[in-house]
Amino acid sequence: MAVIIESERRIIKLSVDDVLNIVREYQKLTYKSCCYEHTREILSKNALYLPEDV
Numbered sequence: 240m241a242v243i244i245e246s247e248r249r250i251i252k253l254s255v256d257d258v259l260n261i262v263r264e265y266q267k268l269t270y271k272s273c274c275y276e277h278t279r280e281i282l283s284k285n286a287l288y289l290p291e292d293v
Contacts, residue, residue, distance in 0.1 A: 241289040257289055 241257050244250040253261075268285050272278040 241291050243291060251289070253289070261287065261289070 240254060242252045244252055264287055265282075269278050269281050272281055
């Protein structure tokens with residue numbers, strides 16, 4: 240689970256599982272992408288979320 244660390248700026252510490260989930264979601268969304276611009280377009284239309292450890 241992601242942990243938010245408070246200081247002058249908020250920092251989100253990601254677990255290994257968080258990173259792997261992001262990569263998996265990215266791959267599912269962009270597997271048919273042909274270029275950088277197309278990838279940006281796909282990602283801008285789909286929100287990616289991280290659970291916060293409370």
